[in-house]
Amino acid sequence: MRRREFIGLVLWSAATFPQMEARAQQxxxxxxxxxxxxxxxxxxxxxxxxxxxxxxxxxxxxxxxxxxxxxxxxxxxxxxxxxxxxxxxxxxxxxxxxxxxxxxxxxxxxxxxxxxxxxxxxxxxxxxxxxxxxxxxxxxxxxNVDTAPKRLELLHELLPNRTSLGLLTNPANPLTASVESGVRAAAEVLGIRLTTFHASTDEEIEATFKSAAGSVAGMVIGTDPLFTSRAMALGAKSLEYKLPAIYQYRDFVAAGGTMSYGGDxxxxxxxxxxxxxxxxxxxxxxxxxxxxSTRLELLINLKATKALGLEPTPVLVGGADEVIE
CATH class of the missing domain: 3.40.50.2300 (Response regulator)
Known part of the structure; x- marks a missing residue:
């Protein structure tokens, strides 16, 4: 190999191998x-x-x-x-x-x-x-979408003498129609007058709680990523507005929500x-x-129920997987 060709090969190698190594690392x-x-x-x-x-x-x-x-x-x-x-x-x-x-x-x-x-x-x-x-x-x-009717039943069990309950859903979610249909059917069986509230923003969530607190006895919160990401805030609002509510995750109950029922x-x-x-x-x-996942958990916040002047039945408490006292 000629000296000039050898030098050219060395220079090419020096320039190329670091690039190849960088690409390999990436x-x-x-x-x-x-x-x-x-x-x-x-x-x-x-x-x-x-x-x-x-x-x-x-x-x-x-x-x-x-x-x-x-x-x-x-x-x-x-x-x-x-x-x-x-x-x-x-x-x-x-x-x-x-x-x-x-x-x-x-x-x-x-x-x-x-x-x-x-x-x-x-x-x-x-x-x-x-x-x-x-x-x-x-x-x-x-x-958890299919457990929404069961959440209505559990809320009704907590509020047996109340005939007006609410359902909060996000109309932007493609699952909303299914959630509303299932909960509406359960409400008819239980003889409950169901009011549906819609919210797709924080402002609409706030407005919903203000409106619902004066018109329904309790609230079922429908399955939605917006609500899941604000589970703790929703639990706190439930307590703030003295509106018994049920959602699907533990964070909601830990923040002051009344009950949760759903999967992990x-x-x-x-x-x-x-x-x-x-x-x-x-x-x-x-x-x-x-x-x-077929495992479902019921959590009850007895601190919240007491603050709201409610007394869950022994049957409801006995069926809970966890009770916050």
């Missing part, structure tokens, strides 16, 4: 996170997802990275956010809540999608069946994380049955 799997709410509000859920993911060998900063796309409770932004994740060529999409999952599915039929939701994925069209999802979508569900959302994200790891390791979403 060659990590990227998971896109499509969320209906905000990063802060869903921090605990994403942490549970990472835990499940790590158990399949994927660790953030080591061999996996995240690209986040949060709608900040503006569900109409989700389709565009889903498209941006696809343009970034992410390897997999975590869909946080049903609105996000529907947007992701509409945006791609090739990139694997793993959801963590509170609604029925078959009824909403996300999967063909629980056992055989088909396509590129699977995940974990805790079916963090558990769904944990299982979604494990599914994401399995898919990244080569398995197909179509072959992974939806993980359906």
């Amino acid at each position: 060659a990590v799997t990227v998971i896109g996170v499509l969320g209906s709410s905000t990063a802060t509000d869903y921090g605990p859920m994403i942490a549970a997802f990472r835990k499940g993911l790590s158990e399949k060998g994927y660790f953030e900063g080591k061999n996996v990275g995240f690209e986040y796309a949060w709608a900040d409770d503006h569900y109409d932004r989700l389709p565009a956010l889903a498209t941006k994740l696809i343009e970034r060529r992410v390897s997999l999409i975590l869909a946080a809540a049903t609105p996000s999952a529907l947007a992701a599915k509409s945006a791609t039929s090739t990139i694997p999608i793993v959801f963590a939701i509170g609604g029925d994925p078959v009824r909403t069209g996300l999967v063909t069946s629980l056992n055989s999802p088909g396509g590129n979508v699977t995940g974990a569900a805790h079916i 959302i963090k558990n769904s994200y944990y299982h979604a994380g494990m599914y994401a790891g399995r898919i990244l390791n080569g398995e197909k979403p179509a072959n992974l049955a939806v993980q359906l």
